[in-house]
Amino acid sequence: MQTLLRSSLLVGSILSLTAFAGGATVGAAAPDFTLKDLDGKQVKLSDYKGKVVVLEWFNPGCPFVKAAHTKGSLKDTAQRQTKNGVVWLAINSGAPGKQGAGVDTNREGKKTFGLDHPVLLDESGQAGRAYGATNTPHMFVIDKNGTLVYAGAIDNSPDGEGASPTGGKLINYVDAALEDVAAGRPVKTSNTKAYGCSVKYGN
């Protein structure tokens, strides 16, 4: 009996570690977090339960983020979607001293890209790792029940500027997922491969 218990605990531990290493899973509950915005105000994801939330992994120094916000699929998307009642949170998991990290750099980026939504700092990388965020931009859509319904790229044009869409037609995956969520349909494309810069985690 003791051996069985030990084995179950071991298997359980391995499974938990595997789930953590793989990040958040589409169809499962989105991991909760509490992070500070650039004014030091705490933002807790679970406070937004009942609302659709978009998480955008962000680094103002990353050229893919710059291209996406100035020419590509992130240009004005957050403003448009927040008017529809969507909560949009940008998260920077860059460790101190890394490219694009720090309050001042992100304030500057927020101003440059004309962002109205909060930019949250995750310098420990805990939230980023919990979601398995690998790139900037890396997008996650959470429905009103707190379930993760989309994870991946902003679009199918890995140059960031929407100029070279795979298959010839530009698809904004986040817009498409939000449209499905609003219509009460399952998200048709729920997982894609994120592109862009690596998230500048600390060690």
Next chain:
Amino acid sequence: MLRQVRKLRGAIAALAVALALVLYICPSEPQKYAGAADAGAVFQASLTGPERIAVSSQGEVVVEVTARNGFHVNDEYPHSFRPTQGVEGVRFGAERFDLRQGWERTPCPAEPDHACAVRARVPFQATAKGARRAEGVVALSVCNPEICLIEKVSVSAPIEATE
């Protein structure tokens, strides 16, 4: 007179110290290329063509992207060549060529999984006799472990079209 010269010398020395301090505190250029002196030290894009080609025949230009100083070519980026439209005597069959299709990769000596140079062939046709130039813009991306860059570089190559 001597006193005035001494005063002037003192003022110049103070000014020099102040200038040195300003330069020390405010470096003139941000280190955009992660320590390398300029873009050329980190990457290069080039276009080479056949020196001679017969009018109406098909030829190829070669687009090459090279990464240096710890940078490698970013495989995930849709590297492309967009020929300049309306160049007399040189015709490309498309507005944009995806360079990743069939490119030749040269692995980085220290990191063989990454490419430090890529070469792609792009077909074209010479449509009129004479000294011509193939030209266009290469969209490229190179990365090192810390940062990625995306750039657009204008390239051109001389081509002599003969009968």
